Amino acid sequence: xxxxxxxxxxxxxxxPEHLGGRGAxxxxxxxxxxxxxxxxxxxxxxxxxxxxxxxxxLVAVLAPLLAPYGWSQLADTDGPxxxxxxxxxxxxxxxxxxxxxxxxxxxxxxxxxxxxxLVAVLSSIVVGxxxxxxxxxFGGWLDRVLVVVxxxxxxxxxxxLAILLAIVISGGRSSMWGGIFAAALSITVVFVPQYFRVTRxxxxxxxxxxxxxxxxxxxxxxxxxxxxxxxRNSTRTLPLIVTLxxxxxxxxxxxxxxxxFGIEPTAAAEWGYDLQRAVADVTSGIWWTALFPGLxxxxxxxxxxxxxxxxxxxxxxxxRTRARAGQVSGAVxxxxxxxxPSDPETPASAELPDENPKGDDA
Amino acid sequence: xxxxxxxxxxxxxxxxxxxxxxxxxxxxxxxxxxxLMRATGDPITAALGGKLPAExxxxxxxxxxxxxxxxxxxxxxLTSVFTGDxxxxxxxxxxxxxxxxxxxxxxxxxxxxxxxVALVLGVPFGMLAGYFRDRLPDAVLRILAILAYAxxxxxxxxxxxxxxxxxxxxxxxxGRVSTDGEIAMQLADADSGFMLIDAFKTxxxxxxxxxxxxxxxxxxxxxxxxxxxxxRLVRTNMIGxxxxxxxxxxxxxxxKESRLVRKHAWRPALIPIITVAGMQVAMLLVGAVLTETTxxxxxxxxxxxxxxxxxxxxAVQGIVVLMAVVVAVTNFLxxxxxxxxxxxVRY
Numbered sequence: 001x002x003x004x005x006x007x008x009x010x011x012x013x014x015x016p017e018h019l020g021g022r023g024a025x026x027x028x029x030x031x032x033x034x035x036x037x038x039x040x041x042x043x044x045x046x047x048x049x050x051x052x053x054x055x056x057x058l059v060a061v062l063a064p065l066l067a068p069y070g071w072s073q074l075a076d077t078d079g080p081x082x083x084x085x086x087x088x089x090x091x092x093x094x095x096x097x098x099x100x101x102x103x104x105x106x107x108x109x110x111x112x113x114x115x116x117x118l119v120a121v122l123s124s125i126v127v128g129x130x131x132x133x134x135x136x137x138f139g140g141w142l143d144r145v146l147v148v149v150x151x152x153x154x155x156x157x158x159x160x161l162a163i164l165l166a167i168v169i170s171g172g173r174s175s176m177w178g179g180i181f182a183a184a185l186s187i188t189v190v191f192v193p194q195y196f197r198v199t200r201x202x203x204x205x206x207x208x209x210x211x212x213x214x215x216x217x218x219x220x221x222x223x224x225x226x227x228x229x230x231x232r233n234s235t236r237t238l239p240l241i242v243t244l245x246x247x248x249x250x251x252x253x254x255x256x257x258x259x260x261f262g263i264e265p266t267a268a269a270e271w272g273y274d275l276q277r278a279v280a281d282v283t284s285g286i287w288w289t290a291l292f293p294g295l296x297x298x299x300x301x302x303x304x305x306x307x308x309x310x311x312x313x314x315x316x317x318x319x320r321t322r323a324r325a326g327q328v329s330g331a332v333x334x335x336x337x338x339x340x341p342s343d344p345e346t347p348a349s350a351e352l353p354d355e356n357p358k359g360d361d362a
Numbered sequence: 363x364x365x366x367x368x369x370x371x372x373x374x375x376x377x378x379x380x381x382x383x384x385x386x387x388x389x390x391x392x393x394x395x396x397x398l399m400r401a402t403g404d405p406i407t408a409a410l411g412g413k414l415p416a417e418x419x420x421x422x423x424x425x426x427x428x429x430x431x432x433x434x435x436x437x438x439x440l441t442s443v444f445t446g447d448x449x450x451x452x453x454x455x456x457x458x459x460x461x462x463x464x465x466x467x468x469x470x471x472x473x474x475x476x477x478x479v480a481l482v483l484g485v486p487f488g489m490l491a492g493y494f495r496d497r498l499p500d501a502v503l504r505i506l507a508i509l510a511y512a513x514x515x516x517x518x519x520x521x522x523x524x525x526x527x528x529x530x531x532x533x534x535x536x537g538r539v540s541t542d543g544e545i546a547m548q549l550a551d552a553d554s555g556f557m558l559i560d561a562f563k564t565x566x567x568x569x570x571x572x573x574x575x576x577x578x579x580x581x582x583x584x585x586x587x588x589x590x591x592x593x594r595l596v597r598t599n600m601i602g603x604x605x606x607x608x609x610x611x612x613x614x615x616x617x618k619e620s621r622l623v624r625k626h627a628w629r630p631a632l633i634p635i636i637t638v639a640g641m642q643v644a645m646l647l648v649g650a651v652l653t654e655t656t657x658x659x660x661x662x663x664x665x666x667x668x669x670x671x672x673x674x675x676x677a678v679q680g681i682v683v684l685m686a687v688v689v690a691v692t693n694f695l696x697x698x699x700x701x702x703x704x705x706x707v708r709y
Binding site (some may be wrong): 040041045148149151152153155156157158159160161163164165167168247251254255258259260261272275278279282283284285287290291294297298301302305306309 | 386390395399401501511512520524529535645667675685689
């Protein structure tokens with residue numbers, strides 16, 4: 001269960017604490033429960049996703065130990081590295097056109113990517129969930145306005161929006177922390193509508209439940225109803241969106257870097273920027289400057305997509321591969337709250353968040 | 363008959379409501395772009411600041427009206443955008459509308475090829491994966507679909523270029539057509555902007571082949587991304603329809619498995635593709651920006667990244683607004699088509 005342990009560190013921000021009762025709390029952690037519930041190919045995909053994500057997080061955290069050189073180091077005691085050197089014993093992945101060590105930049109790039117993902121996902125959860133909660137709970141004109149705005153932003157091509165925001169926040173390119181926050185906030189604005197829609201839809205549904213009415217009749221205040229009764233029951237689908245958004249965040253960051261809106265190469269290592277510099281290399285047959293940063297993006301994004309995909313399948317009773325009867329019967333009931341396979345309306349909406357029919361019930 | 367007419371008016375109302383929703387959407391998009399682009403200052407300073415002496419800069423700013431009150435500028439911008447005037451680029455002094463019409467066709471052409479690739483790869487393999495659910499073909503195809511999603515389109519493009527253009531030499535490295543082809547097109551007076559159409563106009567099969575070989579790798583790189591999404595969707599819905607009662611009924615009547623898939627299960631499985639196609643347009647446009655940059659495909663995306671490098675925000679603003687509006691309008695059309703195909707959507 002080491003993979004599960006590590007991954008629960010990686011997704012710590014998503015684990016709702018109230019799920020952990022006394023005793024078998026570990027089994028009830030969001031991802032761990034799904035590993036236990038899954039079988040066959042789905043378990044394989046989930047575990048592979050967890051392992052890839054864990055490796056990504058570990059590389060990011062241990063970058064100072066793993067990277068042979070600094071991300072902007074051009075020379076060591078033996079003299080300069082030289083530009084576009086093929087892979088060798090000193091430089092396993094070769095050197096770039098700017099004379100940096102490719103391996104070091106790949107390793108340090110994991111740290112940049114992780115920081116951007118963490119900041120982007122956490123801030124979009126906070127803003128999106130809060131707005132969704134308030135909007136869905138109180139309704140009225142604020143709700144209508146927010147839904148229309150969220151739909152409009154949602155329809156905006158994500159990378160273009162991120163580019164505009166990157167221009168606003170940092171004027172294009174900037175220092176390490178400035179660049180990381182600029183990139184992360186640009187991505188945040190793209191993600192907020194997703195959390196907003198999902199949370200709002202859940203809140204609207206739960207608001208009509210009898211237990212909320214009972215709380216209101218008992219004289220419970222709005223704030224307490226919103227946080228204790230509604231919010232806690234509305235976070236069911238969040239881990240799924242988080243994993244998918246995390247991979248999208250990595251891809252958007254790389255896209256920004258590729259278009260020249262990333263972080264200065266001397267401020268931090270960023271995979272997308274390195275790929276942009278590698279475009280010219282590829283034409284002259286130099287493969288190592290493009291291959292390794294690109295593979296790093298693919299593996300990091302793939303780990304989180306695998307995780308998200310299998311969580312998605314496990315949440316959808318039509319797609320979940322069932323274990324033999326009796327093995328996991330308790331867990332099945334716990335997750336199939338809404339997606340009733342006999343209901344013709346649910347199939348599309350039980351999918352990814354971006355397949356929700358447009359304009360819910362605006 | 364009565365029931366039929368109610369259904370018709372419900373559809374009419376749905377189309378009307380959906381159409382009216384475009385107006386605030388486009389308005390919000392246009393406003394967002396304006397606010398964001400002007401939040402950092404005026405575009406003249408952004409493009410030319412530091413390159414020109416301060417007085418000259420001030421003169422230019424005054425001449426373009428960027429020193430007027432922001433609300434006046436906003437109103438000016440709104441009225442000119444809605445009359446189709448996007449201003450003049452700063453770096454090369456061209457009307458933005460001209461840039462949009464010149465390069466829009468190239469992007470549209472690339473996107474069309476990519477959709478063809480995505481459909482050709484995504485739909486049959488999605489059906490296959492759904493049919494062989496949880497068995498080996500499904501496992502392999504799903505991993506490939508996730509790989510297609512997780513690979514940034516520019517990395518896929520670079521690798522394709524490296525292997526097939528640089529190492530194997532099968533395809534040209536970049537561009538849309540070779541010089542010979544371009545000359546042939548000029549001689550034939552073919553300038554629709556769609557290279558393939560122009561190539562057919564020249565009547566020379568060598569030119570057609572040349573255009574196709576230029577388009578192959580960019581279309582594949584961009585198409586793979588969307589193919590993964592299509593595969594996933596078709597698979598999910600295939601599983602849904604294969605488990606449906608009417609398919610069981612057909613099977614119990616002795617309908618052959620292959621016919622079951624071809625005639626009974628696949629059609630309903632395709633409807634969701636139409637519904638998500640709207641979102642795919644946004645993804646395709648973003649992908650096109652990155653693909654065009656990778657392959658020097660001179661379309662809107664390539665132009666956008668050039669203007670971004672030049673800090674020419676008037677041009678950037680025009681291209682981004684156009685793309686956002688294209689996405690909003692396609693979403694509308696897609697919703698209408700979905701409502702026509704699938705009565706359940708017309709609530």
